[in-house]
Amino acid sequence: MDKIVALCKRRGFIYPGSEIYGGLSGTWDYGPLGAELKRNIKNQWWQDVVQLREDVIGIDSAVMMNPKVWEASGHLEAFVDPLVECKVCHERFRADNLDQIKEHDKSHKGQATWTDPQKFNLLVKAYLGVLEEKQSQIFLRGEITQGVHVNFKNVLDSTRIKLPFGIAQIGKAFRNEITPGNFTFRSREFEQMEIQYFIKPEEKVGEKWFEYWKSFWMDWYTGLGISKENLRFKNHEEKAHYAREAVDIEYQAPWGWSEFMGIHHRGDWDLSRHEEFSGQNMKFKDLEGAEYLPWDIESSAGVDRSLLFFLSDAYKQEDNRIYLRLHPKLAPIKAAVFPLLANKPELVKTARKIYLDLKSCLMVAWDDRGNIGGRYASQDEIGTPFCITVDFKSLEDEAVTVRDRNTTKQDRIKISGLKEYLNGKIY
Numbered sequence: 157m158d159k160i161v162a163l164c165k166r167r168g169f170i171y172p173g174s175e176i177y178g179g180l181s182g183t184w185d186y187g188p189l190g191a192e193l194k195r196n197i198k199n200q201w202w203q204d205v206v207q208l209r210e211d212v213i214g215i216d217s218a219v220m221m222n223p224k225v226w227e228a229s230g231h232l233e234a235f236v237d238p239l240v241e242c243k244v245c246h247e248r249f250r251a252d253n254l255d256q257i258k259e260h261d262k263s264h265k266g267q268a269t270w271t272d273p274q275k276f277n278l279l280v281k282a283y284l285g286v287l288e289e290k291q292s293q294i295f296l297r298g299e300i301t302q303g304v305h306v307n308f309k310n311v312l313d314s315t316r317i318k319l320p321f322g323i324a325q326i327g328k329a330f331r332n333e334i335t336p337g338n339f340t341f342r343s344r345e346f347e348q349m350e351i352q353y354f355i356k357p358e359e360k361v362g363e364k365w366f367e368y369w370k371s372f373w374m375d376w377y378t379g380l381g382i383s384k385e386n387l388r389f390k391n392h393e394e395k396a397h398y399a400r401e402a403v404d405i406e407y408q409a410p411w412g413w414s415e416f417m418g419i420h421h422r423g424d425w426d427l428s429r430h431e432e433f434s435g436q437n438m439k440f441k442d443l444e445g446a447e448y449l450p451w452d453i454e455s456s457a458g459v460d461r462s463l464l465f466f467l468s469d470a471y472k473q474e475d476n477r478i479y480l481r482l483h484p485k486l487a488p489i490k491a492a493v494f495p496l497l498a499n500k501p502e503l504v505k506t507a508r509k510i511y512l513d514l515k516s517c518l519m520v521a522w523d524d525r526g527n528i529g530g531r532y533a534s535q536d537e538i539g540t541p542f543c544i545t546v547d548f549k550s551l552e553d554e555a556v557t558v559r560d561r562n563t564t565k566q567d568r569i570k571i572s573g574l575k576e577y578l579n580g581k582i583y
């Protein structure tokens with residue numbers, strides 16, 4: 157894990173938030189490569205669940221919502237973690253985080269005494285307007301989900317979509333986590349990618365779709381390169397207040413099996429509560445004229461957690477070589493272009509032409525520093541799947557060498573066919 161954290165900082169994937177002021181616990185900033193990787197994950201997700209499907213549409217709702225939303229959704233009452241405080245130094249921990257509590261005990265040589273667990277609400281408060289008083293207090297969304305439920309009727313009315321269908325969304329969520337940690341794994345500001353998939357409220361239909369989304373996501377993550385043996389399903393023993401059934405996909409993180417994403421059977425919890433609290437009819441009317449509140453099978457994944465686990469799974473150290481075996485679709489840079497020697501204008505000119513041409517359709521990098529070995533190592537470390545070298549022979553045969561990151565094998569490819577070659581390998 158230390159190696160991944162160091163690599164992220166050094167190469168510009170992830171930096172600690174507000175670092176020059178000593179940081180802000182639980183916040184992270186994404187550097188140039190991290191921003192690319194994150195965008196690729198989100199784009200791939202959106203393409204696979206919205207663009208390529210006929211039964212899922214996407215929305216983008218506001219982070220700030222009427223506080224009534226959180227009353228209706230049950231978060232004001234039930235979105236809580238148990239908190240204990242050390243009476244010696246007043247440091248606070250999650251009561252269920254026994255490892256941290258044990259560690260803390262040790263730091264006081266076994267003299268620490270603890271308060272009884274209290275319920276600590278994770279919603280982050282904010283104030284709108286000029287007065288910091290109760291009326292202007294709002295909450296930053298603790299899950300992106302509610303933006304879908306409050307817009308359920310709007311989506312139905314504006315699209316005429318029929319059950320079963322999903323509403324997808326990607327966006328920021330905020331939680332006042334008691335103990336953020338494990339790098340970006342538990343942050344206070346993070347992004348989620350979710351589908352609320354609405355179905356006919358029948359047990360058998362619910363079971364079918366719950367199983368469907370479980371295997372869909374397992375296939376999605378393995379299809380994008382995560383090793384099967386590092387993933388498993390885990391049934392929730394303690395379910396969230398909204399869930400009838402819940403299962404996590406867990407990843408074998410460097411610190412142990414950890415929640416990657418969740419599939420939750422939310423039943424009609426959200427729509428019925430919003431119907432009750434808003435007084436608006438939230439029912440779906442089917443073709444036969446029957447009206448009912450659909451059930452919701454939710455898929456909820458963290459973008460940051462996905463990014464961390466894609467990185468962690470891709471990190472390889474083999475034969476004195478460190479490389480990120482990222483799926484080419486996710487790799488921040490798809491190809492790097494080098495002139496064999498930086499001081500040969502004819503090589504540089506041809507290489508620049510190739511670089512600028514590829515840049516119009518792919519994220520590509522330019523490197524003319526040091527020797528070729530060093531440039532390969534530098535691109536390997538950030539997961540660039542292809543390195544293209546213009547050598548003296550290129551000036552005669554109008555071809556270049558393309559070196560594959562995983563195998564380190566080199567192909568000789570005609571410059572005129574380079575785009576097609578790369579596109580075929582990446583997408």
Ligand code: GAP
Pocket residue numbers: 298299300301331333340341342343344345346348350415416417418454456457458459460461462
């Ligand atoms: N809408 C349901 C929901 O929010 P959740 O299990 O609380 O369910 C879903 O969160 C996913 O969001 C998690 O599986 C994880 O990937 C991500 N997530 C939750 N809390 C997080 C945090 N503090 N930091 C980073 N990611 C988080």
